[in-house]
Amino acid sequence: MEKVLLKKSAKKILLLGNEAIVRGALESGVKFVSTYPGTPASEIGNTFFKIQNSKSKIQDLHFEFSTNEKVALEAAAGASFSGLKSLVAMKHFGLNVASDFLIPLCYSGIKGGQVLVVADDPSCWSSAQSEQSTRAFAYLAHIPILEPSDPQECKEFTKLAFQLSEKFKIPIMLRETTRVALQTAPVKLGKIVRGKTKAKFVKDPHRFSTMPPRVLEMKRELLEKIEKIKRVSEKSPLNQIHRGRVSGKSKMGIITSGISYLYVIEALKELNLEIPVLKLGFFYPLPEKKIQQFIKSLKKVLVVEELEPFLEKEVERLAKDINPLVEIFGKNLLSEIGELKPEDVILALTRFSNKKPKFNFTNHLKKFQNLKLKKRFPQLCPGCPYWLIFQSVKRAAPKGTIFGGEIGCYMLAAYPPHYLQDYLFCMGSSAGIAHGIKKALRRGSDETEKQKVIAFVGDSSFFHAGIPALINTVYNKSNPLIIIMDNKTTAMTGQQPHPGAPAEDKGIEIEDIVRAVGVKNVKVIDPVNLRELEKTVKEFLNKKEVSVIIARRPCIQISK
């Protein structure tokens, strides 16, 4: 953290992509930062949290872990409506949660610059529920998207995003992927600036109330804004041709962005190829003329991008007007699933350019696959209280019990030796689905009617999205057993505080909320009391109404 606050500008220091974003925000005069933790975006919030709690803190900088991503975005927008510069960070499916607000927010726009950092996780290294490309939100929300490749660009693009946001009064998204967010490289520092500190909310319902028929006017204004930003994109050095110009007989070209750009340059070096590369820093709005200019005289173009072929489809569309005969390669040579690796790009490039690779990747891979490797599953930490909870639940639950999982350390319930997970989706969903299953099973047979459902919910997840699902079980009357795995922290992402476990005081008691919404069967149990926990699970599984066990014992990482 100290290094992010270093005063010496022009010095080069090692920073993670995420730390470089923090630095970029500080060099832009950010005043309000909010987040909900999620790997691979967590270090952004963690770093601001440390800054806030350190002696060398930045004056007038507000940082908060919000209850969820939607609330984080709303809070930051409120600050931006009041004229302050704000930054919000989340992982890809955090944006799904925030999207309800994001779309109208782009209509109204903001006053103080606002940067929304979203980290995608191709290959799902630390993501259970889905692999997705946040680029899709460009089409849904019309939010401008910048895509950095390395930590230096993370910092510079953050600064540029603030500038664009202030100028065009629209939130700007910075989209990273795991290998950008968690890439360390030397970063040249700039100067930290104080920024505007005096906030003022000037009433302007014309701008901030998205009521019909005004809302359609707002949409028109948004599209006009995007046209203006497109002109910036056309001229921006972020969209640039690297490694020579289009010439020679081969007439080949490569279009790429983000992390893929780095692999393209390495692959060209490896294969001794001189092919021009158009690197795009803007994903939306795209510099359409620049792309057309680039492909105008090409015979073949290779689009190198991770996940869904958004860029490839755009290039196909743009080629129709300018060079309908150009051959476009992309997802026919590269997978749409999982992240790209340097060798994937080398292989794609050999097939694209008909050049032989120096190294026989195919043979090597075969040889590697012949090794009999044993899988090492992730494990709960030694001393983790969840071991005790899973053990008791396993003993108490009758055969056939259905177990609902969720996002957090307790999703390790799926792995050996626990095997306590029959479904897993997004945060807040375990209880929501449990209600539906319970209701449905009444319409099955006598046997299914007796079948039990246990939904696990983490403490941070409960605040994030579990409360509406719990209320639904009360309101619409079903009887799953909900076990709130209260370890007093947001453990999986690195022990961040949450409303039930703030850094300073006692926080909101989960049992107060559970009782307040009308749950009759509630018990708080320390899972070291295995017998009591087991007995209560058995007892609560036979209740006619929903029941809740709060299994409370702090995460071993914070209590040790």
Place this chain on the structure above:
Amino acid sequence: MNKKDFNIVIVGIGGQGLITITRILAEAALLEGLDTKTSELHGLSQRGGSVETSLRFGLKIYSSLVKEGGANLIISLELQEALKSCYYASREIGTLFLINEFSKPIPGEKIPKKTEILEELQGFSKKTIMVPATNLCEEKLGKAVLAGVFMISLASFKNLVPLSPKSILKAIKKQIPGKYLELNLKAFNLAKDYNFSI
């Protein structure tokens, strides 16, 4: 490829301090005036399962990931994990393995013999060096987690990595927070005095 690019893959198990030693090496490369990049993973992948980081340095580095079969040096903090890292190793590039002679059993699987592992590695490496780093650090310094710092220091002293012990020492001082520094310096010195024949 630029001849001066040097590619390292570090493998082990969550909790062995891979990220710290990766950063120390990167810091040392930066101190020697080189360009450098590392890649690491956080979150779920840190929970006691297999972990892997990569580190590259040279005149100008783009990708932070080492390509398949492209590692000059593989540092493995656990025996069986060394096998998994063979993806990055090849005889063509002459991969060197520095392996911690330490086994963490996989529940329900028998521990493969050291000789079996060495045999498998032969197809992927020029040379394999084993050191009982965990045992040594536990015995002499009372902390198994120092094995990583011991191993990167050893790699430098024995010229397995083109970064000088002086830079590694400086980098350790820069990267390790105050209260842990002394123990880590002891691990560095333990490596200095450790003898094995290559």
